[in-house]
Amino acid sequence: MGKLFAxxxxxxxxxxxxxxxxxxxxxxxxxxxxxxxIDDQMGETMAEAGIAFLAAQFVLAFFVFRYSDRKxxxxxxxxxxxxxxxVVAAVLLVxxxxxxxxxxxxxxxxxxxxxxxxxxxMTIQTQAGQFAFYFRYPGADGKLGQQHPDKIDEGNQNFFxxxxxxxxxxxxxxxxxxxxxxxxREIRLLMHSKDVGHSFxxxxxxxxxxxxxxxxxxxxxxATKPGRYEIVCTQLCGLGHYNMKAYLNVMTQEDFxxxxxxxxxxx
Amino acid sequence: xxxxxxxxxxxxxxxHKVIGLQYYGLAVVAVFIGMVLSWxxxxxxxxxxxxxxxxxxxxxxxxxxxxxxxxxxxSLLTMHGTLMVFFVLxxxxxxxxxxxxLPIQIGAEDMAFPRFNMMSFWTTFAAFxxxxxxxxxxxxxxxxxxxxxATLSAVGGDAGPGMAYGQTLWGIxxxxxxxxxxxxxxxxxxxxxxxxxxxxxxxxxxxxTWAWFITSCIALLAFAVLLPAxxxxxxxxxxxxxxxxxxxxxxxDHVIPHGGGSALLWQHLFWFFGHPEVYIAILPAMGIVxxxxxxxxxxxxxxxxxxxxxxxSIGFLSYVVWGHHMFVSGMxxxxxxxxxxPTLIITIPATVLTxxxxxxxxxxxxRINSAxxxxxxxxxxxxxxxxxxFFLAQPSIDIYLHATYFVVGHFHLVMGVAAIFxxxxxxxxxxxxxxxxxxxxxxxxxxxxxxxxxxxxIFMPFxxxxxxxxxxxxxxxxxxxxxxxxxxxxxxxxxxxxTGAFQILFLxxxxxxxxxxxxxxxxxxxxxxxEWTVPSPPPFDNFGGVHPVVYHDPxxxxxxxxxxxxxxQSSPETIAVERDEK
Numbered sequence: 001m002g003k004l005f006a007x008x009x010x011x012x013x014x015x016x017x018x019x020x021x022x023x024x025x026x027x028x029x030x031x032x033x034x035x036x037x038i039d040d041q042m043g044e045t046m047a048e049a050g051i052a053f054l055a056a057q058f059v060l061a062f063f064v065f066r067y068s069d070r071k072x073x074x075x076x077x078x079x080x081x082x083x084x085x086x087v088v089a090a091v092l093l094v095x096x097x098x099x100x101x102x103x104x105x106x107x108x109x110x111x112x113x114x115x116x117x118x119x120x121x122m123t124i125q126t127q128a129g130q131f132a133f134y135f136r137y138p139g140a141d142g143k144l145g146q147q148h149p150d151k152i153d154e155g156n157q158n159f160f161x162x163x164x165x166x167x168x169x170x171x172x173x174x175x176x177x178x179x180x181x182x183x184x185r186e187i188r189l190l191m192h193s194k195d196v197g198h199s200f201x202x203x204x205x206x207x208x209x210x211x212x213x214x215x216x217x218x219x220x221x222x223a224t225k226p227g228r229y230e231i232v233c234t235q236l237c238g239l240g241h242y243n244m245k246a247y248l249n250v251m252t253q254e255d256f257x258x259x260x261x262x263x264x265x266x267x
Numbered sequence: 268x269x270x271x272x273x274x275x276x277x278x279x280x281x282x283h284k285v286i287g288l289q290y291y292g293l294a295v296v297a298v299f300i301g302m303v304l305s306w307x308x309x310x311x312x313x314x315x316x317x318x319x320x321x322x323x324x325x326x327x328x329x330x331x332x333x334x335x336x337x338x339x340x341x342s343l344l345t346m347h348g349t350l351m352v353f354f355v356l357x358x359x360x361x362x363x364x365x366x367x368x369l370p371i372q373i374g375a376e377d378m379a380f381p382r383f384n385m386m387s388f389w390t391t392f393a394a395f396x397x398x399x400x401x402x403x404x405x406x407x408x409x410x411x412x413x414x415x416x417a418t419l420s421a422v423g424g425d426a427g428p429g430m431a432y433g434q435t436l437w438g439i440x441x442x443x444x445x446x447x448x449x450x451x452x453x454x455x456x457x458x459x460x461x462x463x464x465x466x467x468x469x470x471x472x473x474x475x476t477w478a479w480f481i482t483s484c485i486a487l488l489a490f491a492v493l494l495p496a497x498x499x500x501x502x503x504x505x506x507x508x509x510x511x512x513x514x515x516x517x518x519x520d521h522v523i524p525h526g527g528g529s530a531l532l533w534q535h536l537f538w539f540f541g542h543p544e545v546y547i548a549i550l551p552a553m554g555i556v557x558x559x560x561x562x563x564x565x566x567x568x569x570x571x572x573x574x575x576x577x578x579x580s581i582g583f584l585s586y587v588v589w590g591h592h593m594f595v596s597g598m599x600x601x602x603x604x605x606x607x608x609p610t611l612i613i614t615i616p617a618t619v620l621t622x623x624x625x626x627x628x629x630x631x632x633x634r635i636n637s638a639x640x641x642x643x644x645x646x647x648x649x650x651x652x653x654x655x656x657f658f659l660a661q662p663s664i665d666i667y668l669h670a671t672y673f674v675v676g677h678f679h680l681v682m683g684v685a686a687i688f689x690x691x692x693x694x695x696x697x698x699x700x701x702x703x704x705x706x707x708x709x710x711x712x713x714x715x716x717x718x719x720x721x722x723x724x725i726f727m728p729f730x731x732x733x734x735x736x737x738x739x740x741x742x743x744x745x746x747x748x749x750x751x752x753x754x755x756x757x758x759x760x761x762x763x764x765x766t767g768a769f770q771i772l773f774l775x776x777x778x779x780x781x782x783x784x785x786x787x788x789x790x791x792x793x794x795x796x797x798e799w800t801v802p803s804p805p806p807f808d809n810f811g812g813v814h815p816v817v818y819h820d821p822x823x824x825x826x827x828x829x830x831x832x833x834x835x836q837s838s839p840e841t842i843a844v845e846r847d848e849k
Contacts, residue, residue: 001635009647016727025731038663049654056650063628068635076566076825077630083570086622094618098611108663113600149515149522194517196419203736208666212597213418213530214513234670234738236412238419239338239427242742
């Protein structure tokens with residue numbers, strides 16, 4: 001039975017590695033300027049984790065194969081070096097490897113979160129609420145009008161609680177249900193939730209950030225490839241969570257200008 | 268004096284062994300409910316519009332015409348997670364086996380506070396009833412997941428079905444559960460420190476006793492934080508306070524009259540409990556598995572001290588890493604960086620433990636039976652679940668993998684399947700002691716193969732789905748993007764149903780062997796620790812009024828020149844050379 005265990009374990013280990021090695025389950029394509037850092041880090045981690053996974057399973061399988069149900073009641077032998085070697089090996093080898101991963105992995109994180117967006121980044125606000133995303137562009141004046149929670153009226157399409165009668169800056173704000181952006185231009189996305197926790201996740205952009213009620217958060221990114229990509233809410237937000245999606249529409253600058261013109265005329 | 272009446276003997280018993288069995292029984296009930304819920308969810312995921320016969324009996328609104336609504340799916344995932352984490356993974360490896368065997372292993376007659384012990388079980392039972400009641404109230408169980416993130420969980424009925432009374436019941440249930448766990452862990456700590464028999468120094472305690480002791484220290488600190496958190500959550504819901512609710516939130520176009528709280532505070536409090544909870548589930552399993560492996564290998568582990576040291580460091584580190592659940596939550600990005608490093612450092616003691624298990628297998632005389640198969644399966648699952656932690660410990664990669672099936676695969680393998688393998692191993696190993704009957708080995712081995720292969724078939728593919736960006740907690744996959752992966756989802760559903768069927772085999776084996784199994788000798792596995800010196804099942808006061816004396820380290824196996832290849836811990840037999848640890 002021990003030998004069967006060893007054989008099954010080796011088959012499981014190899015079977016688990018094949019889909020990754022053969023790229024049957026690839027990551028979503030990367031359309032951002034920062035995504036390659038994340039992808040590289042993922043590749044390095046996959047290599048390390050894969051080696052650790054296969055090595056441990058194979059050693060387990062080998063020892064079980066070799067030492068289970070021994071017919072000869074041979075003398076019990078101690079692993080060469082004993083526990084001290086194990087501890088030293090784990091501290092030196094595994095410790096230094098995972099710490100190296102951690103340190104190098106910070107490049108991608110720092111690029112996203114410790115570096116502010118450039119001065120010419122385009123500001124867009126997104127508001128998440130049960131169960132839709134809305135996006136607000138500052139319009140010609142480049143300024144977003146004030147929000148008034150008590151003025152939110154979804155029936156009258158005032159999703160952000162704007163007060164154009166008294167607030168000049170809000171009059172030219174453009175509100176959409178789709179996030180349209182120009183390619184190769186940095187976007188500064190201001191994030192705000194009106195009710196519960198939500199999340200903004202675009203796989204292709206390598207961006208995921210929760211909306212936390214009461215906190216104003218920000219992410220910045222540059223998309224490189226025109227196309228239509230799904231925005232998903234990954235934070236369980238209530239009964240309609242399964243349906244809470246929006247689309248990111250990455251366009252060329254000309255297409256974006258035309259799109260924005262059309263959206264402005266619809267307000 | 269042993270009680271003779273049915274109520275005092277079996278229901279409100281002060282005997283730690285009966286209480287251990289009560290915890291075990293409760294965990295078995297909870298795990299079967301939790302498993303059926305997971306079946307329902309898996310079926311809904313791949314055939315969202317198909318009726319599931321009889322489902323409307325569980326909930327008319329949640330399953331009109333037996334077809335599950337997507338909202339009810341969220342209810343089921345909330346109840347599945349809560350039942351499994353609290354009532355199975357905390358109860359079975361820790362409270363059930365710990366209660367039964369910790370006093371016997373240290374040579375005590377009972378727990379330090381038997382009445383506390385009885386109270387902690389019945390309090391847990393009350394928590395279970397309150398949680399299950401949520402199925403039967405008009406607006407149904409809550410839909411906020413087992414993490415119950417504020418503000419969804421805090422604002423009340425405005426947040427949707429189940430979020431009125433259902434969520435309040437959830438909060439009350441978990442608060443009661445925390446009280447029970449606090450009572451239980453205090454009792455474990457006092458018993459271990461105070462009731463050890465003569466000769467039983469701390470370093471002579473078996474590894475599983477150490478694991479239960481460390482776990483009770485973790486549980487004491489972790490549940491002490493969750494309890495006030497749940498009370499504050501319930502106050503927000505019913506008393507108009509705003510601990511977790513900031514100002515200016517709008518539901519249905521109305522600003523709610525709360526203000527000044529912090530939604531992120533709930534996440535911090537919850538995960539300060541939630542991360543150690545992973546180790547509350549897995550550490551006892553590590554202890555049980557080590558105990559069983561040593562017995563099966565007929566040799567001690569390479570180092571008793573290093574194993575205990577590793578478990579203590581894992582327990583300590585579990586307190587400083589809770590933020591790795593919150594990398595994309597909006598907390599200060601520098602915190603994410605800081606939390607990432609201790610998370611990665613946990614790899615070191617975890618690797619040491621794995622290497623010690625593997626290194627101890629080398630040159631051993633491994634006996635294969637159902638218990639040792641599950642113990643070996645545990646190592647395999649622990650490694651498989653553990654390596655995916657490399658990914659999630661790094662905030663930069665977490666940006667992509669957070670809230671995807673990768674995470675689901677990771678924690679199910681490591682804290683779900685691995686911990687449950689520990690419970691199965693413990694069950695096959697200790698069943699003869701607990702019942703006086705042997706379990707059926709053939710059924711046990713069939714159960715192992717079905718569960719081992721099945722668990723890999725279910726949870727490995729989750730990692731692949733996470734890699735392609737399949738997010739969790741969505742009740743159907745109708746998008747174009749995920750359509751190509753639907754066959755894999757179907758495969759997982761088939762695997763889940765099949766693996767579940769093997770658990771029914773286990774249940775049958777349990778019941779059959781309890782009544783029809785052959786009579787068990789006192790020490791069927793030729794084990795050395797104290798529980799194998801008492802009759803099967805042990806009498807009311809364990810040792811018949813005579814406290815054992817301990818002369819040796821717990822694992823005297825492979826003894827040259829002795830009558831057998833082992834020497835009992837309580838045997839005064841002199842061993843020529845006390846083993847020298849390298």
